Amino acid sequence: MHFNPKYLLFIFIVFISVQTSAQKSKRQKLEARRVQLQKDKIYINALLSNAKRKENNLVNELKDIKDKINISEDIIGAITNETKELGNEIYLNQLEINKNKRALESLKKEYAKMIYKSYKSKSQNSRMMFLLSSENFLQAFKRFQYMKQYNAYRKKQGVEIQEKTMELQTLTDSLKIKKNLKQALLSDKKQEQSVIEKEKKTQEGLLSQVKQKENKYKRQIRGFIKEEKRINAQIDKLIRDAIAASNKKAGKSSSSATFALTPKAKELAAKFELNKGKLDWPVERGFVSTFYGKQPHPVVKSLTIQSNGVRITTNKGSKARAIFSGTVLAIQIMTGNKKAVLIQHGNYITVYKNLENVIVKKGDNVKIKQIIGTIFTDKITGKTILDFVLSKNATTQNPANWIYRM
16 A cells, blocks of 8 residues: 555644643643642741750751651652753654654645746646647636646645644754753752751651660650550550341341441442542641651651551641541540541541541541541641541551552
8 A cells, every 4th residue: 555655744733743742731730749849848948947946856856857858859859850851842743843844845846847847838738728639618618727726836835844844843942941940949959968867867866866865866766656655556446346246137147247238338438439539638737747658757767666556647736627528436635635537438547647626426427528626736746746547447458559640
């Protein structure tokens, strides 16, 4: 099968246009990510600057510095990726421009040949003779229309390719400017590396102080871990008791590890699952300062912590809010009269710990984003941190897989 080169050119141009569009979309996402990171950095710096510098707070201060360093490095990484995508866009656009330029040159040559042949044969075979030599009026009309349309087509095609080339050249120039801006921005952010280095020196100094009294801090951290385990055990028991009660009510074995759900509860659980990765945050604004799972302590590396959920640092006075509609399963009183609220969503449970006060009670039906209480602010550290846990039956889940962009 023989393919017309013009069709191949058209297919290539369409392919390049699609590729360019895809690259642009990816870059826009990267740009949005960078902008968000920069906003997060401003917010985190403002939030963490409230921490009071006391000996008992050295471990917290070290954790703050680490958070600041991490987000600065994330910003640098985001800009690097964005600049790379810009380079890819420029390359694809340049390919399209080059192809159109070659097509334009070919078109000009063909057009020049046509004009030359027309001029050369003007004395013997003028347009008038070409028309008069027609066998009938219809043929003459068709020849006239052909000449007119052919010339118009050639001119139109030449204009279109010139316009397309100019358009692409403008786009490429714009992308080059943007790339230069990104490179300048990257240069600025790399200068921030010197600020990061200063933060690291401060970090080293504080770490040295911590190491001098490492045993003391280890005891403090172990005490915190022990208390955390005790609270988690209480919450786990509440959930298991609720599972047993649901099975007893349904006439099933109370030893089952899963909730016996009513049709309405099954429907709610199904909706909850459908929203995996899209669920609302349990606070209006904040950042994850401790992630889910087993991990070394962020400062005293020789100690390991097991986080059943995430810790979200937020503003003083912030409210905890339900991430999905459900029913308040229980309210647990913790050390220092702090509270934890358990909300049931079918066979899913969300737990909101470290609340100073709550405005819901057991059995209440809550809606998405409904406020359930005020988060406790530590008077020594100045930190306001919500401990958030998500479970399926009695098995904890990683909230980052469920909450939107966590």
